[in-house]
Amino acid sequence: MKNKQFQKLMSTSNKVEVVILNGFLGSGKTTLFRNLLSQSKKKEIPVCAIVNDMSELDVDGELISNTDIVEENNQILESISSCVLSSKKGIDKLDYTLKKLLSNQNPRLVIIETSGSCHPLPLVEYFKKHKEVKLTGLFTLVDSLMLAHDYNYGEHLVPKMQHNITQGKRDTVNLLVEQIMFCSHLILTKADRIAKEKLPDIATYIQGINPNVSTHSVHFGKLNIDALFELPEYNYFQVAQLIGELKSVLESQENQDKPYDLATRVIKDERPFHPQRLWDACHEHLDQGIYRSKGFFWLSSRNKYSLLWNQAAGSISLELIGSWRAGILEDDDHGLLEFELELLKEQVAKEKGRFGDRRCDLTVIGDQSKVDRFTEALKECFLTEEEIKLWKNGHEFTDPWPKKIVKLTN
Ligand SMILES: Nc1nc2c(ncn2[C@@H]2O[C@H](COP(=O)(O)OP(=O)(O)OP(=O)(O)O)[C@@H](O)[C@H]2O)c(=O)[nH]1
Ligand SMILES: [Mg+2]
Numbered sequence: 001m002k003n004k005q006f007q008k009l010m011s012t013s014n015k016v017e018v019v020i021l022n023g024f025l026g027s028g029k030t031t032l033f034r035n036l037l038s039q040s041k042k043k044e045i046p047v048c049a050i051v052n053d054m055s056e057l058d059v060d061g062e063l064i065s066n067t068d069i070v071e072e073n074n075q076i077l078e079s080i081s082s083c084v085l086s087s088k089k090g091i092d093k094l095d096y097t098l099k100k101l102l103s104n105q106n107p108r109l110v111i112i113e114t115s116g117s118c119h120p121l122p123l124v125e126y127f128k129k130h131k132e133v134k135l136t137g138l139f140t141l142v143d144s145l146m147l148a149h150d151y152n153y154g155e156h157l158v159p160k161m162q163h164n165i166t167q168g169k170r171d172t173v174n175l176l177v178e179q180i181m182f183c184s185h186l187i188l189t190k191a192d193r194i195a196k197e198k199l200p201d202i203a204t205y206i207q208g209i210n211p212n213v214s215t216h217s218v219h220f221g222k223l224n225i226d227a228l229f230e231l232p233e234y235n236y237f238q239v240a241q242l243i244g245e246l247k248s249v250l251e252s253q254e255n256q257d258k259p260y261d262l263a264t265r266v267i268k269d270e271r272p273f274h275p276q277r278l279w280d281a282c283h284e285h286l287d288q289g290i291y292r293s294k295g296f297f298w299l300s301s302r303n304k305y306s307l308l309w310n311q312a313a314g315s316i317s318l319e320l321i322g323s324w325r326a327g328i329l330e331d332d333d334h335g336l337l338e339f340e341l342e343l344l345k346e347q348v349a350k351e352k353g354r355f356g357d358r359r360c361d362l363t364v365i366g367d368q369s370k371v372d373r374f375t376e377a378l379k380e381c382f383l384t385e386e387e388i389k390l391w392k393n394g395h396e397f398t399d400p401w402p403k404k405i406v407k408l409t410n
Contacts, residue, residue, distance in 0.1 A: 025116030026312020154205030289370030326356025
């Protein structure tokens with residue numbers, strides 16, 4: 001008997017560790033992921049990264065591939081897009097991806113970012129049976145600002161969930177609460193956006209939902225990566241009853257087209273946004289029903305720059321990703337050597353787009369009832385043909401967006 005226990009202990013200790021970053025849409029998972037990857041590069045820790053985006057636009061994949069460590073070896077990153085990891089298709093893709101990473105790389109740790117709409121249960125069940133890897137951390141990230149606005153600092157989470165149970169429905173509050181119930185570690189993000197004295201209230205409401213976790217507030221993903229290596233294996237025993245209660249509910253949801261009433265829309269257009277119209281549309285339409293929109297775009301007033309659009313609940317930020325190639329060519333002060341200029345011209349000439357490599361690729365996720373209204377409003381913000389003519393003739397459109405846009409750093 002003792003011998004068997006020893007063998008079991010040895011077999012789990014040799015397994016590659018896995019940490020999952022779960023949490024609702026826009027809670028700060030990619031921000032934390034990028035920060036962890038940047039630390040692993042500095043500390044020379046061999047990690048592999050898996051990122052999952054429910055949309056066909058793999059925005060997170062692009063953001064993660066933009067980190068130093070992945071630029072050095074892009075084989076350590078695998079993207080799973082167009083499905084949610086918690087679906088049957090998602091688990092199959094995860095299994096294939098993990099096998100590939102484990103056989104081609106030699107990681108000490110695998111970090112997985114789920115999409116915001118991912119339920120943790122199928123992942124917990126999958127890792128429980130896995131022979132080669134060991135799930136240690138199931139981190140759930142919770143956006144303090146969203147909790148403050150939509151759930152009175154967390155006070156309304158449980159009553160809203162109970163109301164859903166009496167009505168026999170499931171929506172985003174079920175997902176939020178269940179993500180908290182399954183986590184081994186809870187990370188509060190965006191605490192800088194709420195009053196400091198309210199943090200203990202949030203922690204109390206969260207502990208009411210999951211008494212086994214303590215909450216840690218993390219500012220813009222600054223969590224020391226060493227903390228990921230001191231973790232025991234995920235406690236499957238603690239969630240056994242919860243799995244029993246929820247499994248059939250989730251299975252009946254599996255074939256639903258829009259679980260949690262979440263709908264996704266994609267906007268693809270080559271044209272730039274009219275800065276003032278975009279500003280007005282955001283102020284008019286961004287309400288509680290639009291949980292998340294993100295992607296890359298350009299403004300006619302800043303036509304050189306590739307911008308990242310990052311909206312979660314009521315807050316929106318524009319970040320500078322880099323310069324469009326076509327924008328550099330149009331800039332008289334490009335500072336390029338003759339051969340560099342020729343190379344750039346060749347690259348831009350190969351682009352099929354009307355404005356060279358410049359484009360707008362956005363994903364919008366929200367309540368089915370709200371998402372179309374916002375998507376249509378955004379489409380109205382692109383320059384019209386008349387405006388494009390004006391813009392080409394040097395017309396400057398009013399731009400109310402902050403002049404100083406922060407550059408996204410690795
Ligand atoms: N103020 C503030 N903003 C933050 C913090 N952490 C993340 N953000 C911002 O929140 C927005 C969403 O962050 P992401 O890291 O993309 O969130 P995510 O969970 O990966 O989003 P999805 O993958 O779409 O579910 C970005 O604009 C971040 O800059 C924080 O601690 N404070
Ligand atoms: Mg993300």
